[in-house]
Amino acid sequence: MTEDLNAFEGRIAIIGSGIAGLVTALALAPEPVVLLTKYALGGTSSSAWAQGGIAASLGADDSAGLHLADTMAASDGLCDERAAAAIIREAPAAIAALEHWGVAFDRHADGSISMGLEAAHSRRRIVHAAGDGTGGAIVSALARAVAAIPSITVLEGAEVRRLLTSGGRVAGLLGVRNGQAFSLRTTRVVLATGGIGGLYDATTNPPENFGQGIALAARAGAVLADMEFVQFHPTALAVAKRPLPLISEAVRGEGALLVNERGERFMADIPLQELAPRDVVARAIEAQIARGGRVFLDARNSGAAFHPRFPAISRICRDSGIDPATELIPVCPAAHYHMGGVATDQNGRSSVTGLWAVGEVACTGLHGANRLASNSLLEATVMGLRAARDLGSTDIHSSRPVLAGNMPPAPESRKVHRVVSKNLGIVRERLGIEEAIVTLLPWAEGGYPVTDPAIVGLLIAVFAYLREESRGAHARSDYPNRLPAGDRTLLTLSEVLDLARSIVPQDYARSA
Numbered sequence: 001m002t003e004d005l006n007a008f009e010g011r012i013a014i015i016g017s018g019i020a021g022l023v024t025a026l027a028l029a030p031e032p033v034v035l036l037t038k039y040a041l042g043g044t045s046s047s048a049w050a051q052g053g054i055a056a057s058l059g060a061d062d063s064a065g066l067h068l069a070d071t072m073a074a075s076d077g078l079c080d081e082r083a084a085a086a087i088i089r090e091a092p093a094a095i096a097a098l099e100h101w102g103v104a105f106d107r108h109a110d111g112s113i114s115m116g117l118e119a120a121h122s123r124r125r126i127v128h129a130a131g132d133g134t135g136g137a138i139v140s141a142l143a144r145a146v147a148a149i150p151s152i153t154v155l156e157g158a159e160v161r162r163l164l165t166s167g168g169r170v171a172g173l174l175g176v177r178n179g180q181a182f183s184l185r186t187t188r189v190v191l192a193t194g195g196i197g198g199l200y201d202a203t204t205n206p207p208e209n210f211g212q213g214i215a216l217a218a219r220a221g222a223v224l225a226d227m228e229f230v231q232f233h234p235t236a237l238a239v240a241k242r243p244l245p246l247i248s249e250a251v252r253g254e255g256a257l258l259v260n261e262r263g264e265r266f267m268a269d270i271p272l273q274e275l276a277p278r279d280v281v282a283r284a285i286e287a288q289i290a291r292g293g294r295v296f297l298d299a300r301n302s303g304a305a306f307h308p309r310f311p312a313i314s315r316i317c318r319d320s321g322i323d324p325a326t327e328l329i330p331v332c333p334a335a336h337y338h339m340g341g342v343a344t345d346q347n348g349r350s351s352v353t354g355l356w357a358v359g360e361v362a363c364t365g366l367h368g369a370n371r372l373a374s375n376s377l378l379e380a381t382v383m384g385l386r387a388a389r390d391l392g393s394t395d396i397h398s399s400r401p402v403l404a405g406n407m408p409p410a411p412e413s414r415k416v417h418r419v420v421s422k423n424l425g426i427v428r429e430r431l432g433i434e435e436a437i438v439t440l441l442p443w444a445e446g447g448y449p450v451t452d453p454a455i456v457g458l459l460i461a462v463f464a465y466l467r468e469e470s471r472g473a474h475a476r477s478d479y480p481n482r483l484p485a486g487d488r489t490l491l492t493l494s495e496v497l498d499l500a501r502s503i504v505p506q507d508y509a510r511s512a
């Protein structure tokens, strides 16, 4: 029995209730929209877990030009300068919009906004709320604002499992809500489904964030971009948990040092030291761990001031029996952010008519090969605002009736974690990438619970195979150098499947 949600036919459907989905819904009001989200409004999402804050060049010593220069340096030559400049320019408007919807950013006693420093930023420009509880503060304020707007219908517990298309354009959705199948006919869908960290064993993301939105868009024929670029956060708390709690970069921004088990400060001779770009710090930590060492953050210089400045991190550490004011914090890298995703234009439009993508699921070109810390909440907010403006200008195209296929099975990503973590981690090489492609291809071509996660893993693997250089977050031990000129890679799923079939050595293919 399929629940018919066609009472909402013609409405814009927004999938996901992290910052990107919430901002899009709010900015579209009073246009009627349906917001579908896997969990409760304000519940699990990367947005709710964000600690550091939002990058915005609001300081007297700062400018959009300096912020752009830092973003481009982090992107290692692959940032789309035009797209990045436009997003960064809109940072003050994004902060103002969030405040308008009730977000209370931290301020000094004189009323000026308080700004933190993070790795690879040349100025203090990280706007935060509730200390290091920025994401939680933003999501609860936005969720309250959404709940108060009658034109936004929120469908909680709704997992979208397929986008339906007709004549190459979006025609509807299929999913499961509280255990019951549903279908919704709509010609305008906004994907705001978040990242892919949940594909890896060691991750800071909600484990369910395995890139389901990318699989939805890929199956609908959308062009994907820069899929090989996965950012590993250098300092997750090294404890036996999944996901791993994050120790924000802001802790290093406030002077914490990285040391190994011998007490050596192994970042001392590396440019920018502890505040070097994330990929550089992650690889340096990985090298210590690979030789059998251990790595710690030493924040003892903050003393008792640590607790009020970083209340959430302080709680996380204490839950694991560590007092950061007096003890070293054990850390390790973990999959954290995906620079790649559904290729979009500057209004969040994908290559499929009727499909927009905003937030981490999208690839606007802002981050290139590596994201500058705290640029993602900024991008999600700006692109949510832009997509809403763009959607507001589109017609309701009447959809033809769509024959719904069988409901796809609930996705199960565990088998994929092993393959992706082993072969598509911080440092990659051809044989490992081929092993990933050989294993993932038959899963991706099937119709199994593992198929959608395998599609996302396969996309990362084939894009990684094609990039025969080391750039930004993509490091290959067999191609350690950066090519003089770098291009972004843009491909559809069917192109990736063809490439994968040609990459899989014939004897593997025969035995599969």
Ligand SMILES: Cc1cc2nc3c(=O)[nH]c(=O)nc-3n(C[C@H](O)[C@H](O)[C@H](O)COP(=O)(O)OP(=O)(O)OC[C@H]3O[C@@H](n4cnc5c(N)ncnc54)[C@H](O)[C@@H]3O)c2cc1C
Pocket: 015, 016, 017, 018, 019, 020, 021, 036, 037, 038, 039, 044, 045, 046, 047, 048, 049, 050, 051, 052, 053, 054, 055, 134, 135, 158, 159, 160, 161, 192, 193, 194, 195, 204, 205, 206, 209, 212, 213, 246, 336, 337, 358, 359, 360, 361, 373, 374, 375, 376, 377, 378, 380
């Ligand atoms: C621990 C942590 C700390 C971070 N700190 C910062 C920071 O300080 N600054 C910064 O800029 N960035 C930070 N980031 C990154 C940033 O939080 C994310 O990039 C951003 O929040 C992504 O927002 P989003 O709305 O795109 O996705 P998310 O916030 O992940 O939301 C995705 C939503 O989509 C829903 N969903 C997914 N698939 C489906 C489906 N099939 N059907 C229905 N619903 C679905 C999910 O349930 C969720 O509601 C951090 C990330 C983590 C994990």
